[in-house]
Amino acid sequence: MTIRFPAGRAAVLLAALVSTGCATKGDLRDLQTEMRNLAERQDSLMVELRRQNRTTQDSIRRTSDQLFETRGDVSVRLGGIENSIERLTEVVGQMQQGLVDVxxxxxxxxxxxxxxxxxxxxxxxxxxxxxxxxxxxxxxxxxxxxxxxxxxxxxxxxxxxxxxxxxxxxxxxxxxxxxxxxxxxxxxxxxxxxxxxxxxxxxxxxxxxxxxxxxxxxxxxxxxxxxxxxxxxxxxxxxxxxxxxxxxxxxxxxxx
CATH class of the missing domain: 1.25.40.10 (Tetratricopeptide repeat domain)
Known part of the structure; x- marks a missing residue:
């Protein structure tokens, strides 16, 4: 049965085994393989983290653009409402004047x-x-x-x-x-x-x-x-x- 160790512990153990002369070639190969596997997983995790970071940044950018467009649309609609209120006020004033004339x-x-x-x-x-x-x-x-x-x-x-x-x-x-x-x-x-x-x-x-x-x-x-x-x-x-x-x-x- 092959015993797997975390990368840090594997390196320490490897150094200890080498220093005491107890390490066999099989042990060294297992430790080297484990370290390579750990490095590959670490690289894979880094790649995934970068991908997720890009996705998050893209999502934030799209959200920001949508908020900007929404603010612009709201501003335009508010302007339209203000113009409508002004026209309505003018019409009401004209009707009131008409009633006075009548x-x-x-x-x-x-x-x-x-x-x-x-x-x-x-x-x-x-x-x-x-x-x-x-x-x-x-x-x-x-x-x-x-x-x-x-x-x-x-x-x-x-x-x-x-x-x-x-x-x-x-x-x-x-x-x-x-x-x-x-x-x-x-x-x-x-x-x-x-x-x-x-x-x-x-x-x-x-x-x-x-x-x-x-x-x-x-x-x-x-x-x-x-x-x-x-x-x-x-x-x-x-x-x-x-x-x-x-x-x-x-x-x-x-x-x-």
Missing amino acids: RDQLGSGGGMRGSMGGSNPLGGGQPAGDAVADYNAAVRVYNMQQWTAARMGFEDFIQNYPSDELVPAAYYYLGEVWVQLDEPENAIEAYETVVQYHIGSDHAPLARLGLGLTYLEQGETALARNQFETLINTWGDHEAADRAREALAGMGGRPS
Whole structure:
């Protein structure tokens, strides 16, 4: 049976055996073999330690890179959130100003037709000035591009004053609002109300143009062409007819 010793003890034992003359050749070979095996295992362990060290360093490097990227992503998102908050604050401020303007309009009763006076066509006890003030308030919000508030304003006006002479204009603007809100079907319905029931209104050619443009945006070129041609044939000298001619030219048609 061969007795194995740790490297240190093997070296000491070898020296002792040699000094006392007790070591045999077999013992020396065994000790030398054991020392070589120990050296090889030591080298193998060193190689493994170096490999693990490189792996650990690579892992630390990747983690550091990920943390850096995460910090950058978080910074970008925080910047986006701050910009959104600023825009939201601006919109809220505009809406508040719009409400103040609406309140002022309701209080003053001034506006586009404020000098006309007269009684309410519905005979409901409200003076015509209230209808004018409500309409002008809705237009003011519309001009501020507060589309949802403008929609509510024009819808309320139409509901409260269905026989007022400003109703066709309110329907036209309502169609424009629906376009901005990306609701083409509702826009078409509002425009068609003008051209079907208020054909003599000053806003009828504008509503016809709105119909044509809305159909064109929806890819309904035949319907769009029909609206443009009808507009040109009916109101050829109107500014809206010039717009219709331009649209037809862009479609490859021959404007009338």
